[in-house]
Amino acid sequence: MIETIVALASGVGRAGIAVIRLSGPSVRFGLETIVGGVPEPRRAVLRELRQPASGELLDEGLVLFFPGPGSFTGEDVAELQVHGGRAIIAGVITALTALPGFRLAERGEFTRRAVANGRMDLTSAEGIADLVEAETGSQRRQALRQAGGALERAASGWRERLAGLLALMEAEIDFPDEEDVPVLFASIRAGAEALLGEIEAALKGARSGERLREGAVMVIAGPPNAGKSTLLNALAQRDVAIVSPIAGTTRDTLEVHLDLGGYPVTLIDTAGLRDTVDLVEAIGVERARASLERADLVIWLEAEDARTAPPSLPAPLLRVHAKQDRADSPLPEGFDLALSARSGVGMPELLQRLEQAARQALEGGETALVTRERHRRELETIAAHLATVCAADEAAPVEFVAEDLRLAVRAIGRLTGKVDIDEIYDVIFREFCIGK
Numbered sequence: 001m002i003e004t005i006v007a008l009a010s011g012v013g014r015a016g017i018a019v020i021r022l023s024g025p026s027v028r029f030g031l032e033t034i035v036g037g038v039p040e041p042r043r044a045v046l047r048e049l050r051q052p053a054s055g056e057l058l059d060e061g062l063v064l065f066f067p068g069p070g071s072f073t074g075e076d077v078a079e080l081q082v083h084g085g086r087a088i089i090a091g092v093i094t095a096l097t098a099l100p101g102f103r104l105a106e107r108g109e110f111t112r113r114a115v116a117n118g119r120m121d122l123t124s125a126e127g128i129a130d131l132v133e134a135e136t137g138s139q140r141r142q143a144l145r146q147a148g149g150a151l152e153r154a155a156s157g158w159r160e161r162l163a164g165l166l167a168l169m170e171a172e173i174d175f176p177d178e179e180d181v182p183v184l185f186a187s188i189r190a191g192a193e194a195l196l197g198e199i200e201a202a203l204k205g206a207r208s209g210e211r212l213r214e215g216a217v218m219v220i221a222g223p224p225n226a227g228k229s230t231l232l233n234a235l236a237q238r239d240v241a242i243v244s245p246i247a248g249t250t251r252d253t254l255e256v257h258l259d260l261g262g263y264p265v266t267l268i269d270t271a272g273l274r275d276t277v278d279l280v281e282a283i284g285v286e287r288a289r290a291s292l293e294r295a296d297l298v299i300w301l302e303a304e305d306a307r308t309a310p311p312s313l314p315a316p317l318l319r320v321h322a323k324q325d326r327a328d329s330p331l332p333e334g335f336d337l338a339l340s341a342r343s344g345v346g347m348p349e350l351l352q353r354l355e356q357a358a359r360q361a362l363e364g365g366e367t368a369l370v371t372r373e374r375h376r377r378e379l380e381t382i383a384a385h386l387a388t389v390c391a392a393d394e395a396a397p398v399e400f401v402a403e404d405l406r407l408a409v410r411a412i413g414r415l416t417g418k419v420d421i422d423e424i425y426d427v428i429f430r431e432f433c434i435g436k
């Protein structure tokens with residue numbers, strides 16, 4: 001028996017209003033018991049919420065009812081908008097979960113049910129998770145597209161076409177002696193080539209798509225005492241890093257999330273990159289090296305009293321001369337920028353450079369279809385199978401080519417969470433009169 005799930009849909013903690021959500025077969029019963037009736041679908045009504053056993057008033061609030069299967073989850077759904085006090089939320093949730101057939105929802109369970117009931121596919125569900133996590137405008141726009149089914153629609157189109165190719169292929173296996181076989185083969189190859197082109201185009205945007213979702217990574221590195229922690233604090237406009245004149249104080253990597261012109265950036269302050277005998281510090285140095293490897297930009301900081309030329313790194317480098325308020329000369333040879341985190345000199349220019357680098361790393365990510373490594377992996381699998389199909393000539397065993405197409409269809413099934421063999425059969429039986 002399917003249970004009816006209950007959860008606080010709004011944030012935890014005191015708030016003006018809290019939204020409690022219910023989904024499942026017993027929602028009507030729950031509403032009758034707690035608010036004395038089921039309101040008209042999709043109309044907000046003001047109701048008293050009462051403890052069923054004692055009749056004690058819990059709160060007064062807005063009640064909404066969304067009948068299945070047209071609801072978010074595909075089941076009957078209700079939303080209770082109550083006052084956001086802890087005691088009210090606890091009282092209403094306890095009263096509901098005490099009813100037969102009710103329990104607390106697990107993480108993501110509402111969306112999970114929506115996927116299970118065919119209201120959306122996995123990629124759209126991921127988009128909903130991204131919407132909740134979005135920290136900047138560009139991430140929000142990306143998540144809205146994904147939740148709106150951008151990849152879902154593309155994938156379902158690819159899937160249909162793949163199934164069509166597979167149907168042609170099956171005909172070739174079933175009727176190998178017919179004259180139109182070479183023609184069939186040519187049209188299968190043409191179809192596979194067109195699909196491959198589209199999937200490769202989607203994969204091209206994968207890097208910026210994934211990067212935008214996760215945020216660009218920028219690392220502040222340089223010799224101890226160059227002013228890295230001070231710079232991080234100035235950029236973050238809050239005290240996240242320990243600033244101290246003693247070398248080696250920053251023993252670990254510290255992260256802050258920044259919004260640079262709508263682009264999300266994770267800024268990492270590294271421990272001073274130097275040989276060290278201190279074990280704790282050595283761990284910090286190791287992590288610093290690791291973050292340097294995956295950085296979109298390394299801000300290499302030096303100062304008059306802390307000079308070490310940057311090592312050669314795979315990431316783009318911005319060489320910055322810090323503590324400029326103390327320096328006599330303007331910009332020393334070989335540096336891109338001079339600044340003082342203390343006086344603020346050069347800070348606007350640095351921010352401009354960082355925003356530029358973020359844009360370079362993330363541009364195109366908003367409209368990218370691929371936003372996760374998971375998507376990329378499956379699309380790469382599909383592309384590899386399609387490439388095999390394209391490379392096959394008439395001498396290739398048709399069963400092998402069919403197998404590649406089948407594996408490509410299966411990868412799309414994993415991508416969208418929909419694996420439906422019947423769908424492929426439908427195409428076969430619709431397009432070919434097997435009983436002839």
Ligand code: GDP
Nearest residue numbers: 224225226227228229230244245323340341342
């Ligand atoms: P880190 O080891 O690279 O993280 O360096 P810190 O940020 O801890 O700074 C080392 C020392 O330099 C501290 O005493 C800071 O107060 C000082 N410092 C940092 N930035 C500036 C600056 O812009 N101007 C001046 N005059 N001193 C600074």
